Amino acid sequence: MNNSELNSRVIARGKEFFSTISGEKPSLFNKGAWMGKVMDWSMKNETFKIQMFRFVDVFPSLTNGRLLTDHIREYFGEEKDMPPVLSTGAKVAGMLGSFGGAVLNKVLTTNIQEMARQFIVGENTKEAIKNMERLRKDGFAFVVDVLGEATLSEAEADLYMNTYLELLDSLKMEQGDWKPLGQGGSSNLDWGHAPKVNVAVKPTALFCLANPQDFEGSVVAILDRVRLITEKVIDLNGFLCIDMESYRHKDIILEVYRRLKLEFPNYPHLGIVLQAYLTDTDQDLADLLDWAKQKKVQISIRLVKGAYWDYETVKAKQNDWKIPVWTIKAESDAAYERQARMILENSAICHFAAASHNIRTISAVMEIAHELNVPDERYEFQVLYGMAEPVRKGILKVAGRIRLYCPYGNMVPGMGYLVRRLLENTANESFLRQSFAEDAQIEKLLENPVLTVERERAARSKKPEEKGPGGLKPFNNEAMVDFTRADHRAEFPKQIAEVRKQLGRTYPLFIGGKELKTSDTIPSVNPANPSEVVGIICQAGTKEVGDAIAAAKAAFPAWRDTSPADRAQYLLKAAAAARKRIFELSAWQVLEIGKQWDQAYGDVTEAIDFLEYYAREMIKMGQPRRIGNAPGELNHYLYDPKGVAAVIAPWNFPFAIGLGMASAALVAGNCVVFKPSGLTSVIGWHMVEIFREAGLPAGVFNYTPGRGSVMGDFLVDSPDVSLIAFTGSMEIGLRIIERAAKVYPGQANVKKIVCEMGGKNAIIIDDDSDLDEAVPHVLYSAFGFQGQKCSACSRVIVLDAVYDRFVDRLVAMAQATKVGPSEDPANYMGAVADDKAMKTIVEYANIGKKEGQLLYESKVPAGGGYFVPMTIIGNIKPEHRIAQEEIFGPVLAIMRAKDFDQAIEWANSTKFALTGGVFSRSPEHLQQARREFRVGNLYLNRNNTGALVGRQPFGGSRMSGVGTKAGGPDYLLHFMDPRVITENTMRRGFAPVEEDDDWVS
């Protein structure tokens, strides 16, 4: 049969389908009911939709009347175009106080619960089974799924698994009483071929640390629990389907499925889900079918369109990854039909569950199966419980068999599921919305998606490429490492091995374009194994620093007079040089300072970002700006560099921060004397390498590692230094500020100090916060890179109402993590910087244990590495030392606040003001935090580390810094002095009308 003939049949079948359900509407779109009204308003009003869906999300956390009333007011009180049912209610809530509020609360609570019950088959196993049995009586089979909160610990994973095991026990008992569906002959199977019990399981709920960075560890851990479930399914002769979730875990889940299948090669009823909206799926499907043929196993595939389209798109854009989903809706539809055909063509080895509410898609599957003569028992149809009732009725009528996907469980996870369903139904491109809420033309609904794709691709006319400064591409953050990619995963072990071959080399100074060795050297070691020497570092004394300053001073005039655009080119070349070596440069960081893979890679991408961002900023700022608009005069505002810059870098972001400060100074036209930290001088040397590759003129960048005690003051005091950029501890920062303020004879400039110092950063956990999000983000913020970030969270201020629940989940999740060498991706936390750091951190941990209550202290590996335990201490008060002093290590203080005001007050109560975080779903509390939580970088509902250049310019005030923002629009201003040039353009009474702005030759 040719395509066109098949398509005609599909359309004919679709029309017939529509005609059989003519006039029916899914209950969701019934405007008579509260839920239908909400859906209707959501489709009409984007603001309401956002507020409503967010309210549904937070709803289960609103565990008392006050919380509920407040949130209703906050979410809906201000909204002018509100559906009458809500706006009246909201007004009542505002005006009548607690009594009116109570009434509204009850109405809303009832309605939202009812809305949830639309999609959720029950709150517990018993209720679920009862309702599924009722469905069976109406002729519907089921696949049951247990809703779960995000799994954050081993205990939660066990709980999830045990729920399944108990469910299966119950079903085993019950199924005997069920009459098989359909005309199944004599067997005890539905329709003669299908197990009556069919369960779906979310594999990431079975392991809290599932993460592609630790691919093998994740597969094994999931498999360990899914195996137990599988055994029970087999025991009752049921069907088990491994659900697919976000793209991040796709390859892990595929691997889990393959291994599981090989453990039970002869059991046919083990399936997996594939998502047609992923661009990978054509290949994944082909691979899976090949694999099954090769292994001679029977598989089963449920094909869905995919439910995380927004999420996948946003995440990919945020990380500058290839978008993993099709960006045109019809592309997914077309892929579905293509893949359905591929599965049906392999029906001999692959059972097919076609899950869709789209009548075109369903019709296509029916017609392809018909064309290929696929027996009924090799394919079935599935739809979601609570959705598209006319469709399920139609399928039952036509195909004689249909299965409903039935989630059950309690409200908290239920709301996430509910929001996904609401989104699905209200999306502009939703088939259901178009079919049942908007009465789109049936012809259009049934159009061959291949044609739709062609039309839409043509309609998306090519936008002209956006141009940034100097005609460059606009700034975009360097892509994050993508561990969903096997090549990225493979690079780390490979590059670490390569780097290891190069350990122990001696590194010279670099002054005036020449390498210089000194007799005084210090080794730089691997903190996880201090006997492993990473490099031998020549040390600069005052003589060498003096030479470097002189070299910088000599190079200054020519560099200053190099045009800003040309200076920017050197940065872009340096960025290209770093990009080429990105995995290798990351590997050095794993070994020299103990960064985890992703942390090391992130440091290098940040360094590249600084180069790319400052290059563009300087091109912009290098263009003199015309100011004032009086005729007869031309005023130009422009910037000059300051002279020689001393750049003193820290060890914790050894490449990014050092290169950020240095590149800002350089591109602004200053010459740099760079002092790396003694702990990361090999990484410091990489800056020499990339600048050399970029062709930077001699003397513009000078590299002088050395002992601070020997040459630090000398560098700071030099009258030839005009600018000092420093990132490090408060103590040293303040010392530099004080010393540098003295002007010596012959000194050209008052020294400018760009200074980033410490932090004592707090995250506030509000009583309505989403703990599924808050717990892992806090853990990461506190213990990523061993808490050795000035941005790291070192205090969590938890509102009393959620304190216990939060602490329990946080500690449980911490317990699941491992401490060990960072080169092994299974370790969540590695060694700290050096023995001094180790000692200080342990001392603070001991102070904390006395001040508060030790909640968790991890084990550490033996063997001489600089390991300290992950430590969590509760019941800390603001006056405690570990609530005030920067520890710079993995010691987290937890404080119990009576309310949000107190939490904010405590958060602001230290001498630092660097980063802060708030997890809250209260619009008013988020507003209050914006106003009152006064830190350099405030993060709402996310982790508070990992500031990105251009998106989260970084730096704080008070004792955290002098108000500079690295990677931000004002940063380069600190490295330059503005000048104004005014020309009187009137001569002999003659002033050009339109003065030419192009004055710089």
Add this chain to the structure above:
Amino acid sequence: MNNSELNSRVIARGKEFFSTISGEKPSLFNKGAWMGKVMDWSMKNETFKIQMFRFVDVFPSLTNGRLLTDHIREYFGEEKDMPPVLSTGAKVAGMLGSFGGAVLNKVLTTNIQEMARQFIVGENTKEAIKNMERLRKDGFAFVVDVLGEATLSEAEADLYMNTYLELLDSLKMEQGDWKPLGQGGSSNLDWGHAPKVNVAVKPTALFCLANPQDFEGSVVAILDRVRLITEKVIDLNGFLCIDMESYRHKDIILEVYRRLKLEFPNYPHLGIVLQAYLTDTDQDLADLLDWAKQKKVQISIRLVKGAYWDYETVKAKQNDWKIPVWTIKAESDAAYERQARMILENSAICHFAAASHNIRTISAVMEIAHELNVPDERYEFQVLYGMAEPVRKGILKVAGRIRLYCPYGNMVPGMGYLVRRLLENTANESFLRQSFAEDAQIEKLLENPVLTVERERAARSKKPEEKGPGGLKPFNNEAMVDFTRADHRAEFPKQIAEVRKQLGRTYPLFIGGKELKTSDTIPSVNPANPSEVVGIICQAGTKEVGDAIAAAKAAFPAWRDTSPADRAQYLLKAAAAARKRIFELSAWQVLEIGKQWDQAYGDVTEAIDFLEYYAREMIKMGQPRRIGNAPGELNHYLYDPKGVAAVIAPWNFPFAIGLGMASAALVAGNCVVFKPSGLTSVIGWHMVEIFREAGLPAGVFNYTPGRGSVMGDFLVDSPDVSLIAFTGSMEIGLRIIERAAKVYPGQANVKKIVCEMGGKNAIIIDDDSDLDEAVPHVLYSAFGFQGQKCSACSRVIVLDAVYDRFVDRLVAMAQATKVGPSEDPANYMGAVADDKAMKTIVEYANIGKKEGQLLYESKVPAGGGYFVPMTIIGNIKPEHRIAQEEIFGPVLAIMRAKDFDQAIEWANSTKFALTGGVFSRSPEHLQQARREFRVGNLYLNRNNTGALVGRQPFGGSRMSGVGTKAGGPDYLLHFMDPRVITENTMRRGFAPVEEDDDWVS
């Protein structure tokens, strides 16, 4: 006769006029000749026109072959669309070196000189008379005018006057031989009624300091010289016309004419020029006619359109004055006809010279005169020599009489005249251009200008009003004082008298919104008369300063939380309060610190500008800015204030700089402790008054005058101060910087220092510079307000080639000035700040006399005021102390540089980098200065003081400051710390697509 009938006759006459000259072209538009080509290209190519006219302007200064060759290359070498004759020439100049250059030089020199000769009747008296006699033979009468350079000294004024006296002597001898023109009957007069000798004189050339600020002094000085000329004119029975120049001197000239007329009430042949393009002229004319009737004198008026339209428009816009000229060309034409009628209606008492090349205008005058039956002898026609030959021929034919305006003199002033004529002929709206170069339709050329005006007004559709930040009017500098206005002139004596009544009051401190008197007081005195006590100032000690800091700290949270837009409103209200009292506040400055009227007023307008500018800047910056464009996250970049700001103000711009620093601090959200200079504490108190009137909350602005030695360090050291804004000497600035860098226990912030210090500012005089401009600008830059500005010029670096000429003219101009109390506008320079300043300045003058050659030292008035002489010292070398150290008084060092490179090198050779100036007409030298003359504010071809807010943001680097720019776009950044707020907007996989940016409630 009604209007329409008259208009028909005018048009008919005009057509007849055109027909009689049909086919003829003025020689200027003859494209066969070099000049015609230049005109043609100028009309086609604006860039060429600018370059060409500027080249003509500089041409007389190009006194050797190298200079000429260089300038030809610089002006025309790069221009792509150049008329072939020039571009070929320029290429030759570039490629063939000196030989080809010499050829081109000769060609160009010949051509430009020929172009000048087109308009100028001769280079000297003898040649001029010979040529005018030749014109008489062709039937043309003349009015002769002596071209003069700008008169910069008494000697130059005498020279100009003497040229007239000699000219008149020669004419007296010659005129007897001239046959009267026309059918004049038996008299020895032309046409029977007109003196054969007719001279025009430019009154401002007769007094170098003519200035409406000193109205009476200017009138008297001009009259003294014009009287001598008049006597000689009367002696030979000639005609004298007082020419009108720029609007600035119009009322002075009118007054000169009236007084002159009353001195010679019976001599009929004394005339004055009125300019129809001035909107004042209708009234001026009516007043003059009334005056003549009242005084019963015969007057004569030459009515012209006006030749400085561009200049008047630009100047008015630059100073925010009402534009004094009609802005639609036809409005001037209509005014001309209206005013011609008024004059002709009064022909009995007023003789009329109708000066125009416009055939419509000429025809109108003819027809109005005809209608009114005005006898021929009561009106005549004038045109300019060298222009519009067909028109003059036509008039001669029709009216039988015409007079040519004949300037003569040498090249330098001739070029200015030439440029005006070229502009006039090439302007788009030029009647001559339209008639003869563009062959516009005769109907259009002859249209009644009243109709043209109506049409053009309608066509200029109302532009929508431009909006600035917060919906305010965009920032515009406060209008300068306008001494052409009698009311402005009258206000100063009046307000000084008012202020004088209030002298001697006691001024309290102002802390936390309350006035506080202390027993410790210091008088503030009038420096011109120290026995005059301006006010008794209560002095703050450390106790009071401590209280003020505490009050500021207490007020801070509420002030910080006041929205930026609301804070800005207080500044706008303060600006309004200052504006109401602008003359009174200026008067206080005249008495308390010895500012001249304009300088005092300028200080208050600058203060208002700061308030208006920072208010708008803060409204802009107060709006959190969204940065980054990743979906699923919102990043906002915003600014927070720092806390308590200590503002330490200088005495030299006591209101502007103090208020500027304080208002920046305030509007950014900081609270201020303000310490005025002890010398200007009464003016400091005015800030209290205007902030009180603005309703600023208590404690936000605190006023604590006091002895620096007692409380300065205390204020600077306070741990509660987060920000210090200081303007003053380098010594105190560096002391503050050093002390403030120490962080004390309990201190919240590292102190931010905004610090403006001294300068040692140079102006370079290039060998091609326009000395007419350079000399007065240097004098003003060096000696305005006694040189007590950090921006003041204290070094002039003059290129060897022009050194002697420049110095001669500068010294001569200085000699014309007077030193005395600033309240008398006749004094160019007043008293210096106090006895200490007096002593230092005199010491430096003595050092200078030893180091170099004293060129000028003025007298000073006796009587105990703090007067020092205006001192000019030549032959200073870079190593001399007065070439390196800031004197802050009226001592000017002059240095002779061998070339421009050396001049730049010397200019940059001090430790300061504040302001600088260059007078040059070499495009390459101006470019070089932009690149290499590294000062905060560089001024090309103008004075280097008087930076305006928003147009010339002010401040320098090196030891002049820390790179801040008051009144500029980056200034407020120094008073705030940036914050970034990042919200993860994705919840449950749901991210709003278009996030609402309006997040601040």
